[in-house]
Amino acid sequence: MLLMGAVAYDPKVVTIWSRFREWLTARGLPFDFVLYSNYERQVEDLIEGRVHLAWNSPLAWVRARRLAGRRGPEVRPLLMRDTDRDLTSLIVVRDASPYTSVADLKGETVAVGALDSPQSALIPLSYLRGQGVVPGEDVSVRRFDVGVGLHGDDIGGERRAAAALAAGEVAAACLIDANHLLFARENVLPPGGTRVLAQTAPYDHCNMTVAGSAPAALVDRFAELLLSMSFADPEVRPLLELEGLKAWVEGRDTGYDALEAAVDEAGFYDASGRITADDYTP
Amino acid sequence: MSDRAYAVVDLGALGFEEGAHILLNRALARIPPGAELAVTGTDPALEVHLAVWCREAGHRWTPREHGATGPVRGRVTRGRADADRWAGAERAGGPGPGEVVRRPSPSWGLAARGALVEPGGPGLAADLDDRDIVWADLAPKLYAHAASAQWDPATAVAWDSEVSLPDEVEKAVVQVMTYLVENEQAALVVPARLLARVHPHFREVLQLLAVQAADEARHVEVFTRRALLRGGEMGTSSAGGRSSLASLLAEPDFSLASFLLSVLGEGSFLSLLSFLDRHAPDPVTRQVARLARQDEARHVAFGVAHLEHRAALDPHLRSRLRAAVERRHDALRDTAGLNADVFDALVILAAGAWTPQAIAEGHRRVRNLHAEMDEGRRRRLARLGFPPDEAAELSALHTRNFM
Numbered sequence: 004m005l006l007m008g009a010v011a012y013d014p015k016v017v018t019i020w021s022r023f024r025e026w027l028t029a030r031g032l033p034f035d036f037v038l039y040s041n042y043e044r045q046v047e048d049l050i051e052g053r054v055h056l057a058w059n060s061p062l063a064w065v066r067a068r069r070l071a072g073r074r075g076p077e078v079r080p081l082l083m084r085d086t087d088r089d090l091t092s093l094i095v096v097r098d099a100s101p102y103t104s105v106a107d108l109k110g111e112t113v114a115v116g117a118l119d120s121p122q123s124a125l126i127p128l129s130y131l132r133g134q135g136v137v138p139g140e141d142v143s144v145r146r147f148d149v150g151v152g153l154h155g156d157d158i159g160g161e162r163r164a165a166a167a168l169a170a171g172e173v174a175a176a177c178l179i180d181a182n183h184l185l186f187a188r189e190n191v192l193p194p195g196g197t198r199v200l201a202q203t204a205p206y207d208h209c210n211m212t213v214a215g216s217a218p219a220a221l222v223d224r225f226a227e228l229l230l231s232m233s234f235a236d237p238e239v240r241p242l243l244e245l246e247g248l249k250a251w252v253e254g255r256d257t258g259y260d261a262l263e264a265a266v267d268e269a270g271f272y273d274a275s276g277r278i279t280a281d282d283y284t285p
Numbered sequence: 286m287s288d289r290a291y292a293v294v295d296l297g298a299l300g301f302e303e304g305a306h307i308l309l310n311r312a313l314a315r316i317p318p319g320a321e322l323a324v325t326g327t328d329p330a331l332e333v334h335l336a337v338w339c340r341e342a343g344h345r346w347t348p349r350e351h352g353a354t355g356p357v358r359g360r361v362t363r364g365r366a367d368a369d370r371w372a373g374a375e376r377a378g379g380p381g382p383g384e385v386v387r388r389p390s391p392s393w394g395l396a397a398r399g400a401l402v403e404p405g406g407p408g409l410a411a412d413l414d415d416r417d418i419v420w421a422d423l424a425p426k427l428y429a430h431a432a433s434a435q436w437d438p439a440t441a442v443a444w445d446s447e448v449s450l451p452d453e454v455e456k457a458v459v460q461v462m463t464y465l466v467e468n469e470q471a472a473l474v475v476p477a478r479l480l481a482r483v484h485p486h487f488r489e490v491l492q493l494l495a496v497q498a499a500d501e502a503r504h505v506e507v508f509t510r511r512a513l514l515r516g517g518e519m520g521t522s523s524a525g526g527r528s529s530l531a532s533l534l535a536e537p538d539f540s541l542a543s544f545l546l547s548v549l550g551e552g553s554f555l556s557l558l559s560f561l562d563r564h565a566p567d568p569v570t571r572q573v574a575r576l577a578r579q580d581e582a583r584h585v586a587f588g589v590a591h592l593e594h595r596a597a598l599d600p601h602l603r604s605r606l607r608a609a610v611e612r613r614h615d616a617l618r619d620t621a622g623l624n625a626d627v628f629d630a631l632v633i634l635a636a637g638a639w640t641p642q643a644i645a646e647g648h649r650r651v652r653n654l655h656a657e658m659d660e661g662r663r664r665r666l667a668r669l670g671f672p673p674d675e676a677a678e679l680s681a682l683h684t685r686n687f688m
Contacts, residue, residue, distance in 0.1 A: 085340075086340050089336075089340070090340075091336070180337045181337045181340075181341065183330070183333065184301055184338070187302040188302070194302035194303060195300060195302055198329060199330050199333050233369065234343070234366050235365075237405025249343035250343075
């Protein structure tokens with residue numbers, strides 16, 4: 004039996020993985036999943052060998068890699084969604100504001116999502132540092148801690164950051180690129196009323212992390228089956244749509260450098276994967 | 286870069302927050318998967334949003350190279366997702382009634398007839414999914430007629446007409462109305478139940494059944510309103526009458542239910558409503574009977590048309606119809622049939638006075654009504670291909686409750 008962990012950041016996760024399980028077992032793969040309330044416990048269980056695979060956020064991948072180096076066998080990113088590659092974060096300002104570069108934000112307040120959100124806190128704050136604007140010193144950071152422990156999968160914090168920008172409470176908001184468009188469509192942001200002040204370099208998002216101790220034949224079959232899922236197959240298409248992808252692709256570990264750096268800068272985890280962020284209680 | 290592009294789309298100042306994807310989709314639809322589309326436009330967020338949109342839509346986005354100039358902001362390589370989604374799609378027949386297919390797929394579900402249906406949707410539990418079981422070529426025409434012939438219970442009847450009948454006559458009217466309401470309620474439930482089982486592909490049949498149910502709903506209303514017009518109480522409901530109606534509701538087969546309800550039951554009611562139109566003692570009762578009769582005539586026409594259609598295809602249909610009549614007769618053998626109060630009320634209305642001679646005349650008229658009902662049933666049975674002796678035999682087996 005191949006056992007996968009997934010974080011229940013939304014009720015639809017139950018539907019998604021129940022249907023995947025049904026589909027996989029119908030193809031002869033003994034597969035089950037365990038739901039977690041937060042990524043930290045999921046990663047710890049992966050490393051302890053209580054699950055073979057974990058559907059990990061990018062931050063959970065970073066921690067899994069660090070923990071594995073210290074405590075257990077290697078981990079690797081087995082698979083990703085096509086939509087997990089080459090995402091960016093944006094620093095957005097109101098269109099009418101005077102800022103033309105991130106340096107102009109000095110002395111102002113920047114809104115971010117939850118402290119453990121790679122896309123709307125860790126990576127964009129690291130970007131600001133890279134541009135010589137130190138969060139907490141050069142700019143104040145207003146954080147919206149919604150769904151802490153879910154690594155930003157709950158976009159409530161990001162939405163509130165955007166709303167704070169729209170309301171004029173902050174000078175800028177940090178968002179993942181897709182949410183900039185989404186929030187305009189939802190009228191959280193006035194359409195056409197904001198401007199992208201800066202965009203980070205592309206990075207990768209979730210991956211299916213496999214522990215080295217997992218049964219290799221089952222893992223191979225799991226990967227083979229998922230990679231075979233075709234958007235043209237009417238039975239599979241609803242599953243892919245629920246999970247937000249058109250195709251599964253091979254995993255890669257080349258898109259996490261920005262997050263690794265951000266984690267170090269923020270003192271979020273230490274080099275061996277211990278949680279070191281003061282105010283982080285998943 | 287632009288010389289490699291297959292086509293170009295200019296979005297002008299239009300951004301993705303304002304619907305740029307519509308122009309983009311239009312341009313992408315004109316090139317095959319794998320081909321490139323160069324994108325020009327002036328929206329400052331264009332490149333950011335294009336990348337997001339392409340990622341979500343399954344296309345590949347290549348931004349312009351760093352330092353490159355010119356109007357082209359980047360290129361979209363068309364993905365396969367859209368083509369894949371519609372790869373196995375099929376048309377749900379054609380939109381016109383002449384394009385109805387014999388066996389619509391359950392997976393077409395609630396899709397409009399003639400729509401392009403994406404595969405993979407939920408199946409619809411519509412067990413009446415065979416054209417030959419539910420269809421009648423007359424259905425579209427009957428529906429059009431039914432829709433145009435709807436009337437408003439509030440205004441179609443002159444409710445404020447003078448109605449001052451002697452109490453016993455008024456009581457007879459109320460009894461007949463009470464009986465009619467009971468029967469119309471059965472006639473409402475039967476098509477409504479069938480409606481829920483018919484595949485929506487047979488749209489005109491659904492529409493017709495819906496209007497039929499709506500007709501009956503109006504009849505329930507006007508008969509009730511007439512019964513209560515003088516402020517009295519409703520009449521009686523007999524166990525035998527309700528048994529008869531319950532046996533109608535128990536018939537699951539579309540054609541048999543339609544036969545028992547529309548051809549035999551509502552067919553008999555045409556005679557009853559004509560009788561009331563002739564003999565009712567006040568204008569309101571005459572009017573509600575006449576209005577209901579117009580609708581019932583249409584229901585009978587659909588029932589007959591449908592069964593003619595089926596009989597032409599199914600040589601065994603007649604023996605099944607016969608069996609259904611016999612079954613219902615046997616089930617009701619030990620019940621009292623028509624409510625005795627209703628029978629007497631009809632006699633009183635047809636008598637018009639309380640003299641022995643008038644009552645005898647009323648009684649004769651009700652017997653004539655029975656004969657008219659019988660004759661009408663035999664005529665309709667003959668249209669369905671029953672020889673005269675068999676039609677007479679079956680008509681005689683029809684429930685004494687009329688419906």
